Ligand SMILES: C[C@@]1(CC(=O)O)C2=NC(=C\c3[nH]c(c(CCC(=O)O)c3CC(=O)O)Cc3[nH]c(c(CC(=O)O)c3CCC(=O)O)/C=C3\N/C(=C\2)[C@@H](CCC(=O)O)[C@]3(C)CC(=O)O)/[C@H]1CCC(=O)O
């Protein structure tokens with residue numbers, strides 16, 4: 001099945017997790033990183049989840065899931081080790097309008113969590129459509145080795161210059177042409193070597209040739 005790729009903004013969004021084991025922990029870490037208001041329904045938590053609960057990073061409902069728990073959530077993760085409970089909770093959450101993933105039932109899920117590499121605002125994601133999470137993990141390790149933290153720094157610089165270029169280059173067509181030509185191998189090599197001011201200068205010089213200042 002063809003999936004639609006999307007990057008969600010979760011700041012302040014209510015997200016629910018049923019279960020407090022290894023899989024729930026992995027999903028919770030991603031939710032907290034994205035700023036979601038996270039509630040975990042489970043009689044037991046992993047030590048890491050307990051620590052997060054103690055410091056107030058997540059809300060813990062210290063009992064098994066009960067019908068009626070899942071109103072008003074944006075995303076719900078059903079991650080107990082009880083397939084029947086996972087399905088019951090998922091059906092309730094879906095009926096209440098949430099998007100749901102079921103840890104042991106990809107076919108019944110609304111979305112899958114991709115493997116990812118993040119450096120600042122740069123986010124590289126991998127999906128196998130549920131076919132092989134182990135392959136996602138392997139590819140994530142390869143991407144992490146190829147695209148290190150320096151790419152996050154490039155992005156910070158390029159985003160800053162892009163804001164400036166919106167004023168300096170008159171039309172969207174000019175800007176598109178400019179960026180397609182400017183993020184070339186030479187600029188990337190400078191950035192990779194940590195020569196940020198040289199890269200910045202190279203980009204500014206290129207803008208002088210086609211912008212209103214030329
Ligand atoms: C990417 C990642 C994100 C994350 O969880 O944060 C993620 N699983 C990861 C790892 C992983 N998961 C599993 C293994 C053991 C090896 C293996 O089975 O391959 C490993 C590898 C390991 O741990 O080494 C077991 C497993 N996974 C699912 C089932 C249920 C089933 O298939 O029925 C079973 C039990 C199968 C069984 O019982 O045998 C289902 C899903 N897992 C997904 C995501 C979604 C599809 C993503 C995709 O399209 O690839 C999907 C559909 C739903 C979801 O959970 O969103 C994370 C990578 C973390 C990283 O980057 O290191």
Ligand SMILES: NC(=O)c1ccc[n+]([C@@H]2O[C@H](COP(=O)([O-])OP(=O)(O)OC[C@H]3O[C@@H](n4cnc5c(N)ncnc54)[C@H](O)[C@@H]3O)[C@@H](O)[C@H]2O)c1
Nearest residue numbers: 019020021022023024041042044064065080081085103104
């Ligand atoms: N999607 C994935 O990435 C992935 C990866 C590995 C395994 N799995 C599947 O995910 C499921 C969970 O795996 P795990 O390793 O986290 O299991 P686990 O045994 O570590 O954790 C299960 C958790 O569910 C809680 N729980 C049990 N019944 C509950 C209930 N009625 N209400 C609320 N909480 C309840 C337990 O207290 C425990 O915290 C398994 O079915 C496994 O096959 C999914």
